[in-house]
Amino acid sequence: MDNITIKDIAKALNLSTSTVSRALRDSYEISPETKRMVLEYAERMHYRPNPIALSLKENRSQSIGVMVPEIANNYFSQAINGIEAAAYERGYHVVISQSQESYEREIAEVEHLASRRVDGLLMSLSSHTADVSHLKSLQSRGMPLVFFDRIPSDIETHKVIADNKGGAFEAADHLLETGRRSIAHITSQPGLFITRERLQGYKDALQKHNVPFREELVKYCSYASDEVERNIDALFSLPQPPDAFFTASDRLALPYYAGLKKRGFRIPEDVAFLGYFNLNVSDLLDPPMSVVVQPAFEMGHKAAELLLDLIEAKQKPDAYQTVNLSTKLIIRGSSLGKE
Amino acid sequence: MDNITIKDIAKALNLSTSTVSRALRDSYEISPETKRMVLEYAERMHYRPNPIALSLKENRSQSIGVMVPEIANNYFSQAINGIEAAAYERGYHVVISQSQESYEREIAEVEHLASRRVDGLLMSLSSHTADVSHLKSLQSRGMPLVFFDRIPSDIETHKVIADNKGGAFEAADHLLETGRRSIAHITSQPGLFITRERLQGYKDALQKHNVPFREELVKYCSYASDEVERNIDALFSLPQPPDAFFTASDRLALPYYAGLKKRGFRIPEDVAFLGYFNLNVSDLLDPPMSVVVQPAFEMGHKAAELLLDLIEAKQKPDAYQTVNLSTKLIIRGSSLGKE
DNA sequence: TTGTAGGCGTTATCAC
DNA sequence: GTGATAACGCCTACAA
Numbered sequence: 001m002d003n004i005t006i007k008d009i010a011k012a013l014n015l016s017t018s019t020v021s022r023a024l025r026d027s028y029e030i031s032p033e034t035k036r037m038v039l040e041y042a043e044r045m046h047y048r049p050n051p052i053a054l055s056l057k058e059n060r061s062q063s064i065g066v067m068v069p070e071i072a073n074n075y076f077s078q079a080i081n082g083i084e085a086a087a088y089e090r091g092y093h094v095v096i097s098q099s100q101e102s103y104e105r106e107i108a109e110v111e112h113l114a115s116r117r118v119d120g121l122l123m124s125l126s127s128h129t130a131d132v133s134h135l136k137s138l139q140s141r142g143m144p145l146v147f148f149d150r151i152p153s154d155i156e157t158h159k160v161i162a163d164n165k166g167g168a169f170e171a172a173d174h175l176l177e178t179g180r181r182s183i184a185h186i187t188s189q190p191g192l193f194i195t196r197e198r199l200q201g202y203k204d205a206l207q208k209h210n211v212p213f214r215e216e217l218v219k220y221c222s223y224a225s226d227e228v229e230r231n232i233d234a235l236f237s238l239p240q241p242p243d244a245f246f247t248a249s250d251r252l253a254l255p256y257y258a259g260l261k262k263r264g265f266r267i268p269e270d271v272a273f274l275g276y277f278n279l280n281v282s283d284l285l286d287p288p289m290s291v292v293v294q295p296a297f298e299m300g301h302k303a304a305e306l307l308l309d310l311i312e313a314k315q316k317p318d319a320y321q322t323v324n325l326s327t328k329l330i331i332r333g334s335s336l337g338k339e
Numbered sequence: 340m341d342n343i344t345i346k347d348i349a350k351a352l353n354l355s356t357s358t359v360s361r362a363l364r365d366s367y368e369i370s371p372e373t374k375r376m377v378l379e380y381a382e383r384m385h386y387r388p389n390p391i392a393l394s395l396k397e398n399r400s401q402s403i404g405v406m407v408p409e410i411a412n413n414y415f416s417q418a419i420n421g422i423e424a425a426a427y428e429r430g431y432h433v434v435i436s437q438s439q440e441s442y443e444r445e446i447a448e449v450e451h452l453a454s455r456r457v458d459g460l461l462m463s464l465s466s467h468t469a470d471v472s473h474l475k476s477l478q479s480r481g482m483p484l485v486f487f488d489r490i491p492s493d494i495e496t497h498k499v500i501a502d503n504k505g506g507a508f509e510a511a512d513h514l515l516e517t518g519r520r521s522i523a524h525i526t527s528q529p530g531l532f533i534t535r536e537r538l539q540g541y542k543d544a545l546q547k548h549n550v551p552f553r554e555e556l557v558k559y560c561s562y563a564s565d566e567v568e569r570n571i572d573a574l575f576s577l578p579q580p581p582d583a584f585f586t587a588s589d590r591l592a593l594p595y596y597a598g599l600k601k602r603g604f605r606i607p608e609d610v611a612f613l614g615y616f617n618l619n620v621s622d623l624l625d626p627p628m629s630v631v632v633q634p635a636f637e638m639g640h641k642a643a644e645l646l647l648d649l650i651e652a653k654q655k656p657d658a659y660q661t662v663n664l665s666t667k668l669i670i671r672g673s674s675l676g677k678e
Numbered sequence: 679t680t681g682t683a684g685g686c687g688t689t690a691t692c693a694c
Numbered sequence: 695g696t697g698a699t700a701a702c703g704c705c706t707a708c709a710a
Contacts, residue, residue, distance in 0.1 A: 003480075046480075048453075048454045049454070050395075050456065051454060051455055051456065052391055052394045052395045052400065052456055053395055055391045056389075056391050056392055056395050061391065063434070063455075070420070071416055071419050071420045071423060072413075072416045072417040072419070072420035072636070073416070074411075074413065074416075076416075077410055077411045077412070077413075077415075077416035077419075078411045080410050080411070080416075080435070081409070081410045081411035081437070084410060084435060084436065084437055088436075088448075093434050093436075093451075093452075093455060094434065094435050094436075095402070095432050095433065095434050095435075096419070096423060096433050096434075096435050097423065097427075097432075097433075098420070098423055109427075111387075112432075113432075114387070115387040115388070115390065116390050116402075116432060117342075117389065117390065117391055141342075141385065254620055254623040255623060257623075258623040258624070258625060261625050262625070279618065279620065281593055281618065281620060284593040284594060284596075284597045285597070285624075286597060286600050286601070286625065297411070
């Protein structure tokens with residue numbers, strides 16, 4: 001990859017590098033004749049300006065770093081798609097990295113990206129990240145930072161998340177509207193922000209319909225393999241067993257869906273089922289699964305736009321935003337009704 | 340992000356930049372005392388060498404470009420995961436780009452990546468790319484190039500693909516071993532390399548078992564929505580209807596699996612089912628689906644390693660390799676048997 | 679053991 | 695209109 005430079009052009013045409021540079025940038029000071037000559041020669045020799053030299057001079061790389069827990073994850077790959085699209089629209093490149101859900105690796109890789117002089121960083125925290133001082137330090141050194149999905153509560157910057165409370169409300173509300181009264185909520189670890197948000201949306205819907213909240217219908221899951229059947233059995237052993245399931249993530253939806261069917265429950269006749277689910281196979285299940293879809297692409301796209309704004313603004317904005325993007329409720333099959 | 344430079348350190352410690360540079364690189368010529376001073380100060384001020392300056396000097400960027408048809412695709416995101424892992428192991432960054440299956444965008448983005456001085460390029464062709472002269476030109480200008488999965492036939496370089504013929508053979512062979520004799524083969528457009536390879540593996544297995552090949556059992560699909568049921572009906576209207584299905588891709592497996600069940604066929608009692616399928620939900624279907632899995636991660640990883648070897652070798656290798664990675668047959672449930 | 683100078687590719691500034 | 699020079703951050707041959 002030996003590339004032709006301005007210097008080469010200058011030498012070939014008996015001009016100075018400054019003249020060539022100006023001609024290439026179509027400066028008004030250069031005679032039409034010279035311009036023509038330079039442009040023609042440059043074209044012929046496949047001249048391409050060296051962006052590295054420019055980066056050095058202008059102290060920016062026209063690239064943004066993206067740090068996600070894992071790339072091979074349906075949700076994150078959709079988000080990356082959105083990020084790449086936004087970056088492309090504005091002439092930036094995307095440098096990608098994954099923490100593999102490791103706190104140590106997150107620290108190392110973030111530092112690595114920063115030393116590579118990405119112009120800004122887009123992040124979703126690893127699940128093992130409790131302390132965010134490495135990111136605070138980065139921010140204090142002037143690195144534009146935007147978080148999406150897995151956001152920290154104690155860093156001030158733009159953040160983009162799905163409206164989990166709203167989505168859970170809408171989902172539970174729909175189940176209640178169609179006559180369900182005992183809605184099991186299968187969800188993630190109680191400590192997580194999204195878990196709390198979703199639980200709140202669920203509770204709000206119950207309240208709207210004057211249905212009392214029952215703690216025993218909520219199951220916090222750790223993804224253990226035998227947990228699914230144990231939880232299903234426990235729920236159906238209750239004096240008032242569930243007539244609907246509302247699950248909180250991709251990784252919970254399918255196991256419980258399959259688990260219910262395996263246990264002989266008919267969906268939706270015996271038990272309605274509604275879950276957060278981003279894989280595009282929900283319509284191919286039997287019966288098709290009704291789902292709450294996270295706007296992964298849009299989140300990535302929006303987060304990237306905010307980051308690029310931050311980068312190009314040069315100075316801090318008056319206020320940082322936290323953007324809540326709506327989830328989408330998709331009802332499939334007989335509308336979850338009992339009839 | 341105003342960063343401290345060698346010059347700053349030199350000024351602060353009353354040294355020359357070269358001394359500082361040498362101290363940081365732990366050169367033998369520098370006195371331990373000076374080294375200590377410099378290192379300590381650098382550490383304290385969070386000094387990070389500017390890789391852009393180095394890139395400019397050494398004409399390399401320590402990054403590789405990755406061009407895939409789409410990021411938000413289970414197969415490619417797994418491959419990117421492998422690529423990132425290999426790059427990370429060897430200290431390279433990954434710059435990502437997608438053609439969105441567009442020939443024009445592929446040309447533009449590849450050029451863009453090249454002008455960004457990535458040290459090498461990892462590619463999977465867009466489905467609309469027939470002419471690869473833009474890539475030949477790139478290669479002739481000295482850019483190391485490695486292809487994976489969607490490979491061109493007329494560019495000489497390293498290539499990494501799944502052993503589709505072998506995988507199809509293994510799959511069909513298993514179906515034949517378990518007593519099936521009329522195996523429908525649902526596959527992609529007949530023009531594609533992978534389609535031909537899989538068909539050949541299928542035929543080879545038939546031959547091994549002395550079962551004649553029947554053209555009417557092969558269905559080339561275009562992903563039209565009504566096609567699934569039409570094809571299923573056509574197949575079961577044959578004088579000798581199929582007793583097994585072998586599908587050729589993620590996007591065909593689920594629709595046909597669901598379609599068969601919808602039509603009332605029991606799997607595997609009425610008809611065995613085996614398909615290429617990379618989504619990790621196959622075991623959660625009802626009944627669990629037996630699958631042929633493509634080694635997506637390994638392909639990305641291997642391709643990246645080959646590319647890095649190429650980059651670091653400085654000169655062309657004696658011969659280019661085409662690596663065939665084995666697919667994996669996973670049998671779930673009652674081994675597809677009829678008993 | 680440390681310092682000086684030149685160069686990687688580009689552009690901005692100042693001269694002519 | 696065009697050219698010379700310095701600067702971006704770093705490294706390294708050469709000098710001291």
